[in-house]
Amino acid sequence: MMARMTSRTVHIGQMCKKNLRVLLDMDQVLADFELGFFQEYRKKYPEYPYIEMKDRVGFFVKDQYEKMFSSVPNIGNAVANIYNAKKFFLNLPEIEGAVDAAKKLAKMEGVDVFICTSPIEKYKYCLPEKYEWVHKHLGPEWVARIILTKDKTMVNGHLLIDDRVDIIGAIERPSWEHVVFSANHNMKADIGKRRRLDNWTNGDWKELIEDFKMRI
Numbered sequence: 754m755m756a757r758m759t760s761r762t763v764h765i766g767q768m769c770k771k772n773l774r775v776l777l778d779m780d781q782v783l784a785d786f787e788l789g790f791f792q793e794y795r796k797k798y799p800e801y802p803y804i805e806m807k808d809r810v811g812f813f814v815k816d817q818y819e820k821m822f823s824s825v826p827n828i829g830n831a832v833a834n835i836y837n838a839k840k841f842f843l844n845l846p847e848i849e850g851a852v853d854a855a856k857k858l859a860k861m862e863g864v865d866v867f868i869c870t871s872p873i874e875k876y877k878y879c880l881p882e883k884y885e886w887v888h889k890h891l892g893p894e895w896v897a898r899i900i901l902t903k904d905k906t907m908v909n910g911h912l913l914i915d916d917r918v919d920i921i922g923a924i925e926r927p928s929w930e931h932v933v934f935s936a937n938h939n940m941k942a943d944i945g946k947r948r949r950l951d952n953w954t955n956g957d958w959k960e961l962i963e964d965f966k967m968r969i
């Protein structure tokens with residue numbers, strides 16, 4: 754019987770070589786949530802205290818603001834108002850080099866790329882705007898690559914590039930290996946044996962991908 758060939762699988766004799774499935778996180782990997790937040794917050798609340806971007810620690814912006822400025826009434830609401838607002842996610846700037854690198858990555862032989870991103874709690878604007886952002890910056894064909902989920906452990910891939918350090922969910926041992934994308938908020942975090950990718954501009958990502966390709 755003839756083996757069924759799919760476009761994603763290369764059969765060489767008895768060998769079956771699979772494509773490397775790369776999951777790219779969106780905020781702080783492709784889209785600059787922290788910069789977008791900082792600029793909007795300063796603009797909307799110029800009288801409020803703020804944290805310099807280089808001093809951001811911990812994943813959630815709101816947590817650090819509430820801790821640092823506990824005497825300021827409603828500071829948490831002010832922070833949340835920024836990212837819950839219409840056009841916040843749509844107008845996020847790109848992380849330098851991310852779009853170019855993602856496009857090159859998608860063209861690499863033996864690689865399948867997906868965007869794996871979580872919505873915020875107040876999803877009304879966030880959800881469509883994440884789609885629109887991808888359409889606008891990467892192109893319409895990239896919309897089909899979006900995987901929206903609160904639980905990234907449920908997604909099957911070989912590699913997840915994500916700025917969040919504590920990615921937990923229903924699956925204790927996810928299929929992917931987590932590579933931590935460097936961001937101000939995670940620079941002091943303990944990432945154990947995990948690798949880091951510091952940026953999209955110095956070419957390190959190509960080595961990382963080649964390395965993973967050898968291992969599957």
Ligand SMILES: Cc1cn([C@H]2C[C@H](OP(=O)(O)O)[C@@H](CO)O2)c(=O)[nH]c1=O
Pocket residue numbers: 778779780781786812813814815836869870871872873874
């Ligand atoms: C509230 C909040 C959300 N986010 C991003 C991360 C998630 O997107 P992503 O999975 O694309 O990184 C999304 C929902 O939490 O919003 C932050 O990066 N910092 C925050 O403080």
Ligand SMILES: [Mg+2]
Pocket residue numbers: 778779780781782915916917
């Ligand atoms: Mg992120």
